[in-house]
Amino acid sequence: MDVLIPKKKWWFVARWWWLGLLVLVGTGVASIYWPRPGQRLHVAASRLTISPVTRGNFQEFTAIDGVVQPLHTVYLDAAEAGTVQQVLVEEGATLTAGQPLLRLANPDLQLEMVNRETAVYDLMNNLRNTRTQLLQNRILRQNQLADIDFQLAEARRVFDTNQVLYDQKVIARQDYLQSQNVYRYQLRRRQLTQQTLHQDSVAMQQQIEAMQESVQRITSNLALMQRKMADLLLRAPVGGRLSSLAAEVGEAKTRGQRLGQIDALAGVKLHAAVDEFYIARIAAGQVGEVVVDGQTYTLRVTKIFAQVAKGLQIDLAFTDVPPPGLRRGQTLPIRLALSAKAPAVLLPKGGFYQQTVGNWAFKLGADGTRAQRVAIRLGRQNPNYYEVLAGLRPGDQVVTSSYESYADQQELVLDNHQP
Incomplete structure (x- = not known):
């Protein structure tokens, strides 16, 4: 006669015990390598931009683009109405004062x-x-x-x-x-x-x-x-280069109609548009710089246009001999100074400012393997640098790239081997 043997339950308890131990170990490992607020994060050093804090002369300036224009431009208008009978010169020709350009007919x-x-x-x-x-x-x-x-x-x-x-x-x-x-x-x-x-x-x-x-x-x-x-024979009022001439034989022209323009060969200027944010800080005589072929040239604001259209329109002239080989319409980057140069602690600009608004940053330690979150205070800025008012000293190394992936961390561990 068969006897019912009771089922042992120790293997069921052991199974749950090993499962809990596995979860505990996994949680410990994750706590080390998985980023959580208030903890350190391992980051590949190649993904970071590290910039030094330096001491130097700080100057507020705005970067604008200047278009090369002749220093003086003379416009050609039709003094009398008529039909274009003969075109005597071509666009781009170098003219002398009084040289005939085109002839009109008016019966x-x-x-x-x-x-x-x-x-x-x-x-x-x-x-x-x-x-x-x-x-x-x-x-x-x-x-x-x-x-x-x-x-x-x-x-x-x-x-x-x-x-x-x-x-x-x-x-x-x-x-x-x-x-x-x-x-x-x-x-x-x-x-x-x-x-x-x-x-x-x-x-x-x-x-x-x-x-x-x-x-x-x-x-x-x-x-x-x-x-x-005599006005039916259009002549060059000054010498220079005929930059444009809008006239074809048989075309009717009205009195006062623009026919072309002559650019004076002596001197050039730069015409630029400044953001309306700086309107109150732009004045005649203001200084700017432009770099051409590795050489820096000084500019000075000579004219501010009253009408604001697509920004504040200004003209800048070279204080010395302009760079050789400049052509009309060429674009040059200009640094227009908004303040005088003054000694300051400088931090290169970077994407970190979008997450910190200049209130804190990751500063590298002495060994260069860890970056601690420190409070800082920034002042003025220009397109290249921030002015550091507190929290950083010359010689400090700061992570200036974006903090978007680790803005909640307190410490970054730089891994030189991690891709």
Whole structure:
């Protein structure tokens, strides 16, 4: 007869005991290698950027891009409307002052010019005819005056003779009085003729002067028309390089339309846009620097444009001889100073600032294998450095790369072998 043997339970208890021991060991291992807040974290050294804290001159500046432009630019506008008849130069040509650039045709202006010339010639002919006629009238009046002088002299002779004869009782009183009246008539006649001659001379002079003024006015108008005709031939007002010329044969141009521009060959400047954040800190005379082919050149702000469009627009000129070989439109990086240089403790900029806002950082220990979290205080900044106010000293090594993966850690253990 079979007997029921009771099942032993010790193997069940042993199984759970070994399972708990395994969990405990795994938890201990994880506590060492798995990052948790407030603990150290092993990090590959190759993934970190370590920068030294130094002492040097700190200066606030902003990095901007400057576009090379000629120091002086002269724009070419159409002084008169017309159709492009001939283009005499090509873009990029080097010009001398007064050199012809292009020729316009304007038939209406040419017709008006002919009419003005005809009017001037007609007026000048009328002036000559009037002057000739007035001179002839003057000669006629002078002939009349000469005839009256002759008759007056004869009447005076007869009157003087009759007066002597009348005193001697030789002639009758009637003859004496008749000769006296004739003399007085000729005398009065001469006075009137002389007065008329004087008035004619004055009137003739006034008429000639009025016609001369008319000739001068219409001649001035003719000279103006001649200048307008000359404006149909566009000339270079200054010497330089023709950087642009917008004209094709047969194309109609209106008065005042922009045709091109000439860049002066003497000197260049840089035109740049500064972020609106710095508007209050930009002033004429402010200093900047630009590096070209490894050499540093000093710039100075010469002009600040009143209109703010896509930032504050400024012009900068070289304080000394500009770099050779600069071309219009070339872009150069500029460091525009916002403050004077002053001694300070400097920390290179890096991605750590996004997580710490400058309140703390990981500083390496003396052996360089561990980085402790330390409180710091940063001040001003420029595109390259932060100004350190507290927490760091020159010679310290700081992790400046991003802390995004370990912002909650207190210590970083640098592993030089971990990839």
